[in-house]
């Protein structure tokens with residue numbers, strides 16, 4: 327609480343700094359700058375960075391990141407206090423996206439309306455994921471961008487409103503890649519495995535921490551090839567595509583988060599998508 331008050335005071339102080347031309351601002355932020363995207367910043371080494379008055383982690387050489395929520399319309403205020411005592415603030419407003427509606431039928435009904443006896447298990451698994459996404463690791467593996475983790479037809483896009491077996495569900499926060507069961511899944515960047523487990527709704531599930539709150543997750547796998555606590559390298563095979571959990575057929579659901587903020591992983595990929603199988 328004390329830390330937070332300190333940063334709020336710092337944010338107010340920022341408003342009284344003399345206005346300077348935007349070209350004079352000594353930090354940069356880049357990314358697709360749309361709803362559901364990850365933004366990456368560069369400030370002078372040793373700077374203190376905050377987002378909306380809340381401190382953000384930064385690497386020793388001044389790299390930091392933050393995410394725009396899928397439905398965010400307000401600006402994100404980045405304030406940077408430089409080691410020499412100066413500072414700058416700047417607002418970033420994400421571009422608004424149009425999300426589609428997708429109807430999915432043929433899902434196992436016990437995954438759309440789970441029976442009461444599995445509710446405690448589903449809640450436990452959701453909480454484990456929530457907690458894993460709270461890590462603010464000092465790593466910066468997210469900085470070098472992400473590769474597509476698997477080939478396949480893109481059968482589901484980020485943000486679509488889902489109606490599963492006629493039941494309105496929460497939006498689809500991930501990218502679906504349909505490919506035959508057994509197709510290899512590769513780590514899209516270096517990271518540390520936080521969860522590797524079989525979940526009721528997610529099926530074979532893996533969550534990788536890429537540093538500073540950036541994580542990626544892999545759902546519905548037929549095989550998981552990495553353990554919790556294991557470091558992984560970009561390109562390393564981490565599992566195989568399957569149809570476990572709430573799925574109509576074999577596909578990878580690939581998700582990305584910045585802490586609890588859902589992101590579209592396709593906006594952080596550094597290469598074109600591989601050809602469909």
Ligand SMILES: [Zn+2]
Pocket residue numbers: 482498500501502578579580
């Ligand atoms: Zn999906």
